[in-house]
Amino acid sequence: MAPARVSQTELDARKIVGVNAETVTNVSSTDIPGHYPGEDHEWDLEDFRNTFKVKFHKHQPFDCAFSLIGIDASIANAFRRILIAEIPTLAIEYVFVHNNTSIVQDEVLSHRLGLIPLTGNPAGLRWLQQYRKPTDEDPVGSGVQDVNTVVMKLKVECTKADNYDELNKKREDDPRLLYKHAHVYAKDLEFVVSGRQDTFFSGEANQIKPVHPDILLAKMRPGQCIDMEMHCIKGIGADHAKFSPVATASYRLLPTISITKPILGNEAKKFARCFPKGVIGLEEVSRSEAKQKGSGYEGHEGEKKAVVKNTFKDTVSRECLRHPEFEGKVKLGRVRDHFIFMVESTGQYQSDELFLESVSILKEKCASMKRGLAEYTR
Amino acid sequence: MSREAYVAPTSAFNTGTTVDPGPGLTTQYICGDCNQKVLLKQGDGIRCKECGHRILYKERTKRMVQFEAR
Ligand SMILES: [Zn+2]
Numbered sequence: 228m229a230p231a232r233v234s235q236t237e238l239d240a241r242k243i244v245g246v247n248a249e250t251v252t253n254v255s256s257t258d259i260p261g262h263y264p265g266e267d268h269e270w271d272l273e274d275f276r277n278t279f280k281v282k283f284h285k286h287q288p289f290d291c292a293f294s295l296i297g298i299d300a301s302i303a304n305a306f307r308r309i310l311i312a313e314i315p316t317l318a319i320e321y322v323f324v325h326n327n328t329s330i331v332q333d334e335v336l337s338h339r340l341g342l343i344p345l346t347g348n349p350a351g352l353r354w355l356q357q358y359r360k361p362t363d364e365d366p367v368g369s370g371v372q373d374v375n376t377v378v379m380k381l382k383v384e385c386t387k388a389d390n391y392d393e394l395n396k397k398r399e400d401d402p403r404l405l406y407k408h409a410h411v412y413a414k415d416l417e418f419v420v421s422g423r424q425d426t427f428f429s430g431e432a433n434q435i436k437p438v439h440p441d442i443l444l445a446k447m448r449p450g451q452c453i454d455m456e457m458h459c460i461k462g463i464g465a466d467h468a469k470f471s472p473v474a475t476a477s478y479r480l481l482p483t484i485s486i487t488k489p490i491l492g493n494e495a496k497k498f499a500r501c502f503p504k505g506v507i508g509l510e511e512v513s514r515s516e517a518k519q520k521g522s523g524y525e526g527h528e529g530e531k532k533a534v535v536k537n538t539f540k541d542t543v544s545r546e547c548l549r550h551p552e553f554e555g556k557v558k559l560g561r562v563r564d565h566f567i568f569m570v571e572s573t574g575q576y577q578s579d580e581l582f583l584e585s586v587s588i589l590k591e592k593c594a595s596m597k598r599g600l601a602e603y604t605r
Numbered sequence: 606m607s608r609e610a611y612v613a614p615t616s617a618f619n620t621g622t623t624v625d626p627g628p629g630l631t632t633q634y635i636c637g638d639c640n641q642k643v644l645l646k647q648g649d650g651i652r653c654k655e656c657g658h659r660i661l662y663k664e665r666t667k668r669m670v671q672f673e674a675r
Contacts, residue, residue: 320675321674322672323671337675341675450640467675
């Protein structure tokens with residue numbers, strides 16, 4: 228049997244998820260073999276190559292937004308999950324407290340240190356390997372080496388400022404002026420080079436340092452001090468959120484709005500107000516439209532009509548579905564295979580790099596799956 | 606979270622010979638009022654030598670303590 232011919236409008240209609248006042252319809256994708264009798268929906272690489280599109284909307288180093296068009300939800304979701312939980316990053320993991328007389332408890336301070344996003348020479352960060360912790364099966368682990376551990380130090384002591392008495396006389400009450408190191412910031416962390424790390428992390432620009440230097444870690448008063456050493460290791464977000472390279476990675480489906488019957492005059496203005504700015508525009512009904520019989524525009528020449536301008540900006544609040552005057556005039560939906568990704572990096576890697584990394588991790592997973600299957604069927 | 610390992614006393618009647626500095630040895634405390642360091646011998650009254658405050662604090666351990674940053 229020859230493959231059945233399906234019109235493009237039918238194919239496009241199948242891609243729309245219906246968004247109604249209380250329900251969501253047509254949720255699952257149907258472009259899979261055997262769903263429609265007589266139609267060929269076998270996955271084809273050449274076909275995918277021709278139809279798949281990537282479009283950038285925002286491209287900043289640590290914040291980007293782009294569309295993946297023509298991909299299945301399972302794959303798009305895999306990328307999202309890998310971005311959040313499986314791309315290894317460097318973070319403080321072990322804290323050795325020599326002294327801490329600040330009011331922040333050792334445990335709390337350690338926790339805060341762990342959450343500091345770190346950055347450094349990207350080549351060096353890629354060169355670093357994941358540290359394997361000792362377990363019952365593997366009592367040695369990978370061991371602490373220059374390729375898997377970065378050492379940092381935090382040694383600060385709070386003292387009175389040189390001109391303390393003078394300031395005190397003037398009734399100065401800002402502790403940052405009265406005392407040295409009254410506030411301990413992330414910039415007080417000091418990178419310690421070990422082994423071969425100097426080839427990557429030497430110099431101000433390349434060394435391991437916090438992304439944001441002004442993260443407040445603790446407050447102190449004269450006589451108090453903090454002296455600790457930290458070991459940073461590479462880990463993944465699945466183990467602890469501090470290792471997640473994104474904050475956060477998400478996607479949404481491109482909204483669609485179709486006006487099925489004319490919305491005119493003041494109703495059009497009200498309709499536009501149901502959506503964020505720029506989604507709905509107002510245009511004049513043209514002469515030719517007004518002449519067309521059965522279009523709903525007859526005798527309305529020159530009046531304002533609501534037109535869909537940019538659905539990208541819509542939040543799909545469904546506000547327009549609450550008003551009886553728009554009933555049966557509008558249909559909301561989303562395009563099932565148009566994923567608008569938003570990837571915001573915590574600063575260790577660039578956002579676009581992170582997405583490519585998620586692709587290569589998925590690739591690696593597939594390769595290992597394939598190897599496993601080959602082993603199994605041998 | 607691993608604090609220093611607890612060491613059980615070796616005998617029931619040994620009332621902490623490891624902690625007790627013994628006669629002649631002094632231990633340093635910190636005054637709760639004036640933050641002055643106070644050296645006390647066994648049998649000394651628990652009192653700050655500077656201000657007479659009766660609450661003294663033990664110093665933090667000099668040993669390294671390891672934590673996980675979690
Ligand atoms: Zn005192």
